[in-house]
Amino acid sequence: MELRGARLDELELELVEPFETSFGVEKRRRFLLLELEERSGEVGYGECVATADPLYSSETVTTANEMIATRFLPELLRSRSVDPASFLRSAARYKGNRMAKAAVETALVDLAARLSGESVADxxxxxxxxxxxxxxxxxxxxxxxxxxxxxxxxxxxxxxxxxxxxxxxxxxxxxxxxxxxxxxxxxxxxxxxxxxxxxxxxxxxxxxxxxxxxxxxxxxxxxxxxxxxxxxxxxxxxxxxxxxxxxxxxxxxxxxxxxxxxxxxxxxxxxxxxxxxxxxxxxxxxxxxxxxxxxxxxxxxxxxxxxxxxxxxxxxxxxxxxxxxxxxxxxxxxxxxxxxxxxVPKGPGIGVEVSERAVRRARRRSRTFRR
Ligand SMILES: [Mg+2]
The missing domain is CATH 3.20.20.120 (Enolase-like C-terminal domain)
Known part of the structure; x- marks a missing residue:
């Protein structure tokens, strides 16, 4: 695959009811949504599960945003050929940041599956x-x-x-x-x-x-x-x-x-x-x-x-x-x-359609990247 562009949105959704664990209470969920666009125009989506505060792990929305925007995406957009495994291999030199890596890897998995016309599961x-x-x-x-x-x-x-x-x-x-x-x-x-x-x-x-x-x-x-x-x-x-x-x-x-x-x-x-x-x-x-x-x-x-x-x-x-x-x-x-x-959605890819209207409503920040 060769990427043509990407969009990284920071979104915030309100939970139906507050969720309390031994770490604390969450009322709203702030997270990153990553859209990768391949040369053919096909897109793949990944989500970054890092939270606003470093309570579950040391990563946060801010650290993941930084890693994805300044390291992973520029490297992917320079590359002639990308796939999930090669991305993880080249990203392995950066310590930790697993949530940021997973957001990119899952978006690549979705994209690869869509391009081959099969579901992510298949x-x-x-x-x-x-x-x-x-x-x-x-x-x-x-x-x-x-x-x-x-x-x-x-x-x-x-x-x-x-x-x-x-x-x-x-x-x-x-x-x-x-x-x-x-x-x-x-x-x-x-x-x-x-x-x-x-x-x-x-x-x-x-x-x-x-x-x-x-x-x-x-x-x-x-x-x-x-x-x-x-x-x-x-x-x-x-x-x-x-x-x-x-x-x-x-x-x-x-x-x-x-x-x-x-x-x-x-x-x-x-x-x-x-x-x-x-x-x-x-x-x-x-x-x-x-x-x-x-x-x-x-x-x-x-x-x-x-x-x-x-x-x-x-x-x-x-x-x-x-x-x-x-x-x-x-x-x-x-x-x-x-x-x-x-x-399990039938696909292709993850088999669900992202609602642009809902994304616009939930959006707090957005950045686009071109090759
Ligand atoms: Mg657990």
């Missing part, structure tokens, strides 16, 4: 027509409110429920949800909130409430604490923030610190990287699934295609559009289908 090897999804429920003001919120999601058709937890918001709310809904599958996600001395405590309340999976209880580098939690546990120990590349996954596997892998393209720096990590995990009998970062419809579409690949086997954190935003930037929203599933 381009990456082919997958299921529908994917199984669950919902991630933020920290709520009250336990009663949480139980009601979970009830509404179950009424909507979601089967697997993931509760955000943190010290002081764990044993009691999780027990209340379990008591109200004895048969549902409950996961919890602490986003690194616990000190490593809390292994036994977490194990107690998670076991008592028959939690199926405990995600990222400890800081990202605390591999040994995750291994301690996993030893003999009746639940899976899932790593999210700890796994950023193949070496970190290998170390976690060696240490016995991981029995489930949350793959986020932004965190690992690309869709093909995420697929490789999931394939490696599968060889070690560790199931993988695709996590969410409150993406707009563009990032969600990319995630849905990725989740449809055979490497991903657990229900994904990819809910219907109406769970996130009043107005999304894609024309046709994702809706929840039978059996707690989303349909």
């Amino acid at each position: 381009h990456l090897g082919g997958g299921r027509r529908r994917i199984e999804v669950g919902v991630s429920v933020g920290i709520q003001p009250t336990v009663a409110g949480l139980v009601r919120r979970v009830g509404r999601y179950l009424d909507d058709g979601y089967r697997r429920i993931k509760l955000k937890v943190r010290p002081g918001w764990d044993a009691r709310p999780v027990r209340a949800v379990r008591a109200a809904y004895p048969d549902i599958e409950i996961w919890v996600d602490a986003n690194q909130a616990y000190p490593t001395r809390n292994v036994a405590r977490i194990r107690r309340w998670a076991t008592a409430s028959r939690v199926a999976q405990v995600e990222q209880a400890f800081p990202e580098r605390a591999i040994r604490a995750h291994a301690d939690l996993a030893r003999g546990a009746p639940f899976r120990v899932c790593l999210d923030e700890s796994v950023v590349d193949m070496p970190s996954l290998e170390d976690a596997l060696d240490a016995g610190a991981i029995s489930s892998l949350n793959v986020k393209t932004g965190r690992v720096g690309g869709a093909e990287v995420g697929q490789a990590l999931a394939r490696r995990a599968r060889r070690a009998r560790v199931p993988a699934w695709v996590g969410g970062m409150l993406e707009s419809g563009v990032g969600r579409a990319h995630n849905v295609h990725l989740a449809s690949l055979p490497e991903f086997v657990l229900p994904n954190d990819l809910s219907a559009s109406d769970r996130y935003y009043h107005e999304d930037v894609i024309e046709r929203p994702f809706v929840l289908g039978p059996g707690s599933t989303l349909e």
